Amino acid sequence: MDPTIRTRGRLLERFREHGWRGRMLWTPISLLAGGVMAARFVLALARRERGGVQPLAVWSILRPRRYDSAVSSTVLMAACEHKPAAKPAVPVIETAGVSRVYG
Secondary structure: OOOOOOOHHHHHHHHHHOOOOOOOOOOOHHHHHHHHHHHHHHHHHHOOOOOOOOOOOHHHHHOOOOOOHHHHHHHHHHHHHOOOOOOOOOOOOOOOOOOHHHO
């Protein structure tokens, strides 16, 4: 996560800077969760299920997550600075008595 992006508007600006020409529809999570629950209820009625519908954790799945941008910045900087390790030395294998076909 980029700590310089603090608003949804700034996120869309960054997308457009990179050539994105789409549109964004921001929908409240509570509206989505309510819609899913209502749809499941209507489907249960249509199927004539009596026991009710098993609860679905829609809100807990879609709820906004809090994160610390300092941690993500540290991880991204470490990933960019990572230098590949030197290749290990090739072990010498004794080939006495082995046909060239194998090696």
